[in-house]
Amino acid sequence: MNNAYATLMSASGNATTGGYLVTFLPLVLILVFFYFFIMKPQKKQEKADREMRENVDVGDEIITNGGIIGIVTQVKEDNVVIETGGDRSKIRIMKWAIAKVVTDDDEDSKDKV
Template identity: 55%
Template sequence: MPQFGGLIIPLGFLAIFYFLIIRPQQKKEKKVKEMRNNIKVGDEIITIGGIYGKVIKAKEDVVTIEVGADKTKLVIARWAIGNTVSKTDEE
C-alpha cells in the first residue's frame, strides 16, 4: 500500500481539475451547440462579431440573416452564431 501513497495527491488534483474546469466547459459547449442546431427561420440572433439579425433562411451549415433598416442579407456560417435574442433582452 505505501507505493500508492504518492498517487493520492495527483489523483485528487486531477479530480478537482475535472470537476471545476473540464466538466463545466463541456456543459457550456453542449448548450451552445444545441442552441445553434435549434435556430429556425424568424429567430433573432447575434453573431460572434456582434451583428444583430433575423434569420430568413437556415440550411445545414449556413444561415442567411437580414440586418439593418435596408434589410441587407448576409450569409454566415452556423458556428458564427453567438446567441439568440429573446424578447426580454430587447426591453
C-alpha cells in the same frame, strides 16, 4: 537471522507501496478536481451552445460572434442567412458564428413575468 531479514524486507515493501500511494494521491485528487470543476462544466456549456445553434429557426433574432445583430431569414445545414439593418441587407454566416439567440431570451423572460 533469516526471519529478521524477511520481516525487514516485507516491512520495507509495505512502506514503499504506502510511499507511492502518498506520492500519487495528490496527483489523482488534482485530476479529479480538474475533471469535475473544469472539464465537465465546459462540456455541458458546449452541448448547450450546440443545441442552441441547431434550434435556430426563421424569424429568430441572433447576435454573431462579430457583434452583428440580425433576423434569420433562411436556415441551411451548416449556415444561415440573416437580414440586418434598415436597408434589409442579407448576410450568410456559418452556424458556429452564432453567439446568442436573442428571441428565445426575450420569450423566456416574458414567460417568467
